[in-house]
Amino acid sequence: MKFYKYQGTGNDFVVVDDRSKSFPISQEYIAQLCHRRFGIGADGLMLLQEAEGYDFKMVYFNSDGTEGSMCGNGGRCLVRFAHDLGIIGDSTVFIAVDGEHEAKVTKEVISLKMIDVNDIEKTPDYDFMNTGSPHYVTYVNDLQNYDVYSTGKAIRYGEPFVSKGGTNVNFVEVTGGNALAVRTYERGVEDETYACGTGVTACAISANIRLGFDKFVDIKVMGGQLRIEFEHTENGYQNVFLIGPAVRVFEGEILN
Numbered sequence: 589m590k591f592y593k594y595q596g597t598g599n600d601f602v603v604v605d606d607r608s609k610s611f612p613i614s615q616e617y618i619a620q621l622c623h624r625r626f627g628i629g630a631d632g633l634m635l636l637q638e639a640e641g642y643d644f645k646m647v648y649f650n651s652d653g654t655e656g657s658m659c660g661n662g663g664r665c666l667v668r669f670a671h672d673l674g675i676i677g678d679s680t681v682f683i684a685v686d687g688e689h690e691a692k693v694t695k696e697v698i699s700l701k702m703i704d705v706n707d708i709e710k711t712p713d714y715d716f717m718n719t720g721s722p723h724y725v726t727y728v729n730d731l732q733n734y735d736v737y738s739t740g741k742a743i744r745y746g747e748p749f750v751s752k753g754g755t756n757v758n759f760v761e762v763t764g765g766n767a768l769a770v771r772t773y774e775r776g777v778e779d780e781t782y783a784c785g786t787g788v789t790a791c792a793i794s795a796n797i798r799l800g801f802d803k804f805v806d807i808k809v810m811g812g813q814l815r816i817e818f819e820h821t822e823n824g825y826q827n828v829f830l831i832g833p834a835v836r837v838f839e840g841e842i843l844n
């Protein structure tokens with residue numbers, strides 16, 4: 589079976605053209621393919637399938653083989669894949685687990701429209717919201733030396749989150765006006781990843797609430813630079829776009 593590898597700011601994915609719907613979906617098999625020693629190695633695996641009324645359907649699995657909620661960087665990579673396959677031109681509408689998404693392709697950058705966000709839990713220590721996936725956002729000093737793995741894991745497996753299915757955990761440092769640095773512990777990868785698209789989306793919204801950052805936020809992640817653009821009205825956050833590079837890095841054959 590032919591596979592492709594894509595990455596978006598270092599969030600990396602095995603991608604398969606599954607328009608024939610012949611990929612043998614099993615948690616164990618997907619975890620093996622994503623394993624960085626015994627498999628191809630990736631933060632997740634995506635299938636591109638057909639869907640009536642849409643250019644394609646995105647089916648996303650985390651690297652532990654569980655079917656994930658929405659993956660923003662994965663969505664950007666799958667748009668690039670559809671473009672590389674010639675399924676789409678420079679704009680698309682596709683369907684994913686959290687609903688319909690629009691996206692635009694430019695030379696290096698994919699701009700992906702995320703779901704509207706209205707329901708935000710604000711506490712003194714953190715903000716929690718669903719941007720397609722659940723995200724905890726907290727602010728720290730000296731992010732570069734922060735223990736993202738241990739602290740993220742404790743929050744992800746702690747209450748009240750673990751009994752609600754867990755959460756991704758984002759650590760934020762303010763680096764300037766409309767600028768953040770973010771590191772993320774990802775549920776389903778169970779480790780820090782180099783970037784998380786739904787995660788930086790949550791961080792940008794949190795920064796609007798806490799810091800008054802408006803209309804856009806530039807975000808440095810471990811694997812590069814992302815931008816979030818949004819509109820904030822009395823109805824919440826709309827026209828939220830995740831913007832950044834997504835590229836094919838290699839292709840190959842899955843032997844078994």
Ligand SMILES: N[C@@H](CCC[C@H](N)C(=O)O)C(=O)O
Nearest residue numbers: 656659660661721784785786
């Ligand atoms: N890396 C993703 C997030 C993937 C989903 C997440 N791990 C979960 O299951 O909650 C992104 O770019 O958004």
